[in-house]
Amino acid sequence: MVQRAALYCRVSTADQSCERQERDLLAFAERAGYDVVAVFKETASGSKDDRVERGKILTLVRARQIGVVLVTELTRWGRSTTDLLSTLQELEACGVSVIAQTGLQFDLRSPQGKLFASLMAALAEFERDLLRERIRSGVASAQERGVKFGRQPGVRFKADRYQARMLKLREEGCSYRQIARDLGLSKNTVMEIVHRHR
Structure with missing residues (x-):
């Protein structure tokens, strides 16, 4: 056939x-x-x-x-x-x-x-192990040079830039949702920053 x-x-x-x-x-x-x-x-x-x-x-x-x-x-x-x-x-x-x-x-x-x-299958596992090892080695090397990974505590460039305006809007009676929509931020971010400065 x-x-x-x-x-x-x-x-x-x-x-x-x-x-x-x-x-x-x-x-x-x-x-x-x-x-x-x-x-x-x-x-x-x-x-x-x-x-x-x-x-x-x-x-x-x-x-x-x-x-x-x-x-x-x-x-x-x-x-x-x-x-x-x-x-x-x-x-x-x-x-x-x-x-x-x-x-x-x-x-x-x-x-x-x-x-x-x-x-x-054996080669695929070997490939994955090599990749994992290279990543770990790269991270360790970067950390030795002082590179910090992940979000750094207290650093919110966009949110902190709008902080004064955010607090003013809140004092004027705007809701968290309105402020978030106007500034292009999440409601939770707005709430967190407002609560931090009370």
Whole structure:
């Protein structure tokens, strides 16, 4: 039975073109005997997970309208290990595999696919740990240089700028809600500043 396929072509910058990828994938699909039902092309960074055209393929997958996704290489589908693993698992749940033009097939039901998924899961965890470690290291380094994180107590630039006007309006009998609306602040901020100066 001929499998219905979607082609996915992606380039990272606007000065690049998807033409070569599309041409190569169409030739590959013809040689392999796939019925190409749609071609999706987009310009987007591989590190972004929310790509519009790839999202359209996932919609076709969920609707069971295709059986395979063809890409020139796996990095076209996604660069982040976590993203790759989650999308490949979603495809696998719908019985769809990703096939790279190199001939590598990412079908997570096969022994090769299961091994690949395990390796990717380990890499994803390693990536998350590295990121966490870099963040902690960066925060510690910044704190050593005297950088303070989070809201500093007593510093409300916008609210403090309007303080005198706020107190005057309150003395004139304006409600907290009116003052907040006039000054573009929240009612709670107005209440807090008025109560602080009583």
